Amino acid sequence: MTKNNVKTKTPKLKVSKESQYKRYTRSKVGNFFYVLFLVAFGAFSVLPLVYCIVTSFKPLDELLVFPPRFFVIRPTVANYAALPGLLSNLRIPLSRYVFNSLFVTITSTLLYVFLATLAAFALCKSKIKGRKTFFLIVQFALLFNAYTLSIPRYLIYSWFGLIDTYLVMIIPHVASTMGVFLMKQYMEGAIPNALLEAARVDGAGAYRIFFQIAVPIVKPCLLTLILFGFREAWAITPQGTIFNESLKTLPTIMQQITAGGIARSGSAMAVTVIMMIPPILVYMISQSNIMESMSSAGIKE
Amino acid sequence: MKMTTKTRNILQEWIPYYTMVLPFFIVFVILTVLPVITSIIFSFTDFDMVSAPKFNGVDNYARMILNDEIFSITVKNTVVFAIITGPLGFLLAFVLAWFINEFSPMVRTILSFLFYCPALVGNAYFVWQTAFSSDSYGYVNSLLMSIGILTEPISWLKNATYVMPIIIAVQLWQSMGVSFLSNISGLQNVNGEMYEAGAIDGIRNRWQELWYITLPAMQHMLLFSAVMQIASAFSVSAIAIELAGYPSVNYAVDTIVSYMHDVGTVKYEMGYASALAVVLFVMMAVTRAVIKKAIDSVGR
Numbered sequence: 001m002t003k004n005n006v007k008t009k010t011p012k013l014k015v016s017k018e019s020q021y022k023r024y025t026r027s028k029v030g031n032f033f034y035v036l037f038l039v040a041f042g043a044f045s046v047l048p049l050v051y052c053i054v055t056s057f058k059p060l061d062e063l064l065v066f067p068p069r070f071f072v073i074r075p076t077v078a079n080y081a082a083l084p085g086l087l088s089n090l091r092i093p094l095s096r097y098v099f100n101s102l103f104v105t106i107t108s109t110l111l112y113v114f115l116a117t118l119a120a121f122a123l124c125k126s127k128i129k130g131r132k133t134f135f136l137i138v139q140f141a142l143l144f145n146a147y148t149l150s151i152p153r154y155l156i157y158s159w160f161g162l163i164d165t166y167l168v169m170i171i172p173h174v175a176s177t178m179g180v181f182l183m184k185q186y187m188e189g190a191i192p193n194a195l196l197e198a199a200r201v202d203g204a205g206a207y208r209i210f211f212q213i214a215v216p217i218v219k220p221c222l223l224t225l226i227l228f229g230f231r232e233a234w235a236i237t238p239q240g241t242i243f244n245e246s247l248k249t250l251p252t253i254m255q256q257i258t259a260g261g262i263a264r265s266g267s268a269m270a271v272t273v274i275m276m277i278p279p280i281l282v283y284m285i286s287q288s289n290i291m292e293s294m295s296s297a298g299i300k301e
Numbered sequence: 302m303k304m305t306t307k308t309r310n311i312l313q314e315w316i317p318y319y320t321m322v323l324p325f326f327i328v329f330v331i332l333t334v335l336p337v338i339t340s341i342i343f344s345f346t347d348f349d350m351v352s353a354p355k356f357n358g359v360d361n362y363a364r365m366i367l368n369d370e371i372f373s374i375t376v377k378n379t380v381v382f383a384i385i386t387g388p389l390g391f392l393l394a395f396v397l398a399w400f401i402n403e404f405s406p407m408v409r410t411i412l413s414f415l416f417y418c419p420a421l422v423g424n425a426y427f428v429w430q431t432a433f434s435s436d437s438y439g440y441v442n443s444l445l446m447s448i449g450i451l452t453e454p455i456s457w458l459k460n461a462t463y464v465m466p467i468i469i470a471v472q473l474w475q476s477m478g479v480s481f482l483s484n485i486s487g488l489q490n491v492n493g494e495m496y497e498a499g500a501i502d503g504i505r506n507r508w509q510e511l512w513y514i515t516l517p518a519m520q521h522m523l524l525f526s527a528v529m530q531i532a533s534a535f536s537v538s539a540i541a542i543e544l545a546g547y548p549s550v551n552y553a554v555d556t557i558v559s560y561m562h563d564v565g566t567v568k569y570e571m572g573y574a575s576a577l578a579v580v581l582f583v584m585m586a587v588t589r590a591v592i593k594k595a596i597d598s599v600g601r
Contacts, residue, residue, distance in 0.1 A: 038400060042415035045474065048428040049418050070440070115325045122321035129315070134322070141333050142532055143585040147561055148343070148578040151350065151571060152336035175332035180325060181528070182483055185521040189490040206317035220486040228479060231421065279421055288410055290486060 052276070056080070056269040063266055079266035083274075086257055086267060092246050094253075101234065101250035104166060105278075108173040109229035116179030117222060121214050123180070124187040125196055126206070135184065138177045150239075157241060168241045169249070173233055179225055186221040187214070223286035230282045234275075251275065343575035350571050361576035371552060371560060372577075379535060379556040379581070381465070383588070386472050387534035393473065394480035394526055399515070402488050413485060420478025426540055429471050433457040433544070458545045461553040468541050468554045475540065476533050480526035487522030491515050516599045523599070527592045535585050538562065557581045 055063070057075040087094050123131045153172070162168040191214055199209045215222070237251045254275055258268040344361055346354035365372045401412045432440040435456035442454040457463050491514065499514045516523070538558035541547075545554050547563055557577055565574035 034400065038397075038412060041397070042412060045418045045477070046415045048426075049422050051428050052422065115328075118321045119325035122318040126315070126318035128318045128322075131322075134326070137334065138329070139528060139589075140582075140586060141329070141337065142528060143535075143589065144337050144340075144582050145536060145558060145561065145578045147558065147565065148340040148571070148575045149333070149336040152339035153332060156331060156335065171328060172332060174325070175328045177329065177333065178479070178529070182525055185525040186483075186487065186490075188521040189487065189518060206321065210321070220489055221483070224482050224486045227482070276422055283414065283417065283421060287413060287482075 049276075052269055052272050056266065056273045058266060058269075060263070060266060079270040082267050083257075083270060086264075087253070090253065096246055097248060097250045097253050100166075100247060104169045104236070104249060105230060105233040107166075108170040108233045109226060111170065112173045112176060112179055112229045112233075113222065113225050115174055116176075116225065117183050117215070117218065118210065120180045120183030120187060121210050122206075124184045125191065125193070125214070135180075138180055141177045142181065154240065163241055164244050164247065166247065169236060169238055173229065176229075176232075179229070182225060182228075183218065183221060186218055190221070191217050220290045223289055227279075227282055227286045231279045234279055340575045341579055343572050344579045345576075346572045347570075348572040348575075349569045351569070354572060357572070361573050362580075364573070365576065365580065371555070372557075374552045375555050375557045375560040378552070378554060379537070379558075379584075382469065382472070382537040382556060383531075383534040385469055386476065386537065387530050387588075390473055390476045390534065391480065391527055391530045394477055394530075395484050395523070397477075398481055398484035398488060399511070402485070413482070416477055416481060419475045426471055426475060426543060429467070430458075430544055433467060435459060459550050461551045464545050464549060464553050468537070468544060471540050471544065472537050476530070479529050483522060483526060483529075484519070487519050488515070490522075491518040512599075520596060520599060524593060524596050527596060528589060531585050531588050531592065535581060535588070 051070065054070065054072050056079055057077070058072045059074060059076045059078060062069065062072060062074065090097075122128065123135050157163055157168050162171065195213060196209055199213055204212070235251060236249060237255065238249070242248055254271045257264060257271050343354060345356060345358060347357045347360070348354035397416055398413075401409050401416075404412065434440075434442070435454060435458065437443055437446060437454045439454065439457070441457065442451065445451040446454065455463070457467060495514050495518065496510065499510060504510050504513060536558045537556050541549065541554040541556065542559050542562070547555060547559050549555055558581070561574045561577045561581075564570050564577065
């Protein structure tokens with residue numbers, strides 16, 4: 001390798017990639033079907049979201065019209081305007097539910113992602129004894145159906161006095177095994193061992209290597225995991241572990257509105273749409289970040 | 302003397318790494334490992350959740366094989382769901398992530414949002430309930446009747462022929478989320494230099510590039526998405542119960558998991574439900590072993 005070679009590397013790469021695709025892999029007809037497939041699948045996927053949004057703007061008579069219509073003719077915000085009225089006679093102010101939901105979701109997501117990444121790093125990039133066995137147990141734990149675990153878990157919660165505390169909503173998420181599995185698999189391919197070895201030779205400790213080298217490299221996966229954690233935590237409705245009304249979360253109260261029968265089906269849809277907004281926001285932030293780092297990572301079309 | 306210093310050095314190097322695993326380890330052991338072990342113990346007992354569990358040996362397992370017709374039906378349904386939705390979901394999640402990788406960041410963000418929508422929207426499969434509603438208010442019935450294909454509404458979700466394909470489609474539609482996004486982030490591990498090196502080594506088309514470069518570089522992520530697909534494909538139940546009810550018509554879409562919920566929640570037979578969970582776990586563990594072998598051989 002001469003210096004000259006290194007200098008011309010990047011432009012050469014682009015040219016060869018483009019010409020290669022044009023020559024061997026793409027035809028206009030092929031392109032057409034390829035885009036058609038993506039658009040068709042995308043439409044199929046997004047339809048329910050569109051349906052929820054459209055329906056939330058339907059007046060009552062259009063909700064019950066026959067034959068059923070997908071789109072709205074005379075859109076109205078009445079369903080949204082009715083919400084404050086439906087929520088005004090709560091025993092506890094709405095802001096408390098909003099706080100509970102945000103607090104539980106954010107705390108558990110951050111804890112979950114941080115502890116999972118930390119554990120995955122040690123399991124993936126150190127030689128500690130027992131790491132392989134432990135990781136295998138983590139993987140197999142994912143395959144055990146959670147349903148029969150609920151009774152032993154309930155006993156453990158009450159043993160530790162967690163019933164009716166915020167912790168009973170937060171801790172189960174931290175115990176979720178998917179994060180460690182995802183992170184470890186990602187690190188296998190993403191973090192070159194030579195880089196860590198060099199840092200070790202330079203005298204960097206385990207934690208310094210983790211924060212300064214590993215975390216920046218796994219950022220795309222970290223953001224994805226934050227999204228997964230947030231989405232799950234945002235939807236939690238504790239079953240039989242929270243009785244204190246002032247600790248309950250937003251989905252619980254939203255379920256009460258949704259259960260209000262056909263006259264409230266418009267408002268129920270409005271509630272569904274409102275509840276979707278935070279996960280969608282987190283999605284937008286995390287994915288636009290990922291896509292950005294993706295284009296700078298050198299995968300060019 | 303020398304050996305002990307060496308051991309001490311290794312220990313000193315290991316200790317920070319052990320502290321990294323420790324917090325997760327504690328929570329995981331208490332809230333997952335212990336309950337799993339308890340659940341396995343329950344599977345050898347008669348436990349009605351009111352009185353203490355009574356040990357009854359392998360009675361639960363014997364009952365499954367010798368004396369339970371519903372069990373064999375649900376095993377069959379579970380396997381059918383797993384065989385169809387597992388590989389299809391896995392392929393879809395990879396192929397779509399691979400396809401959109403070719404577009405500009407803007408288009409990529411929009412397309413991945415569209416594909417991720419069903420998972421993002423959460424329990425939106427009730428939309429399909431409206432669509433396949435049995436009366437003429439259902440979208441499918443109303444559409445087919447207005448263009449003259451049907452003369453009277455079909456109870457799609459109460460018909461043993463139609464209900465299975467419908468649940469499979471909805472399950473596939475919803476199962477995209479986790480594997481799809483993790484594949485997208487995993488595709489970044491494959492960098493341009495590897496493609497360049499591949500081109501020099503004589504890789505001539507997209508398929509060779511996929512097989513020799515992209516897939517091997519994605520191997521670890523593929524195992525992740527395969528295990529996630531196994532876990533969801535063998536556990537189809539929420540969507541089936543929501544759309545088709547339990548028991549569904551002729552038990553057409555009842556799976557081991559929906560049966561387990563019925564046995565545990567309605568019939569209070571936690572011992573038997575635990576035994577079902579153990580059997581399901583063994584089925585998934587065997588499948589995982591086979592898939593792991595297949596993934597390890599990719600690109601060779």
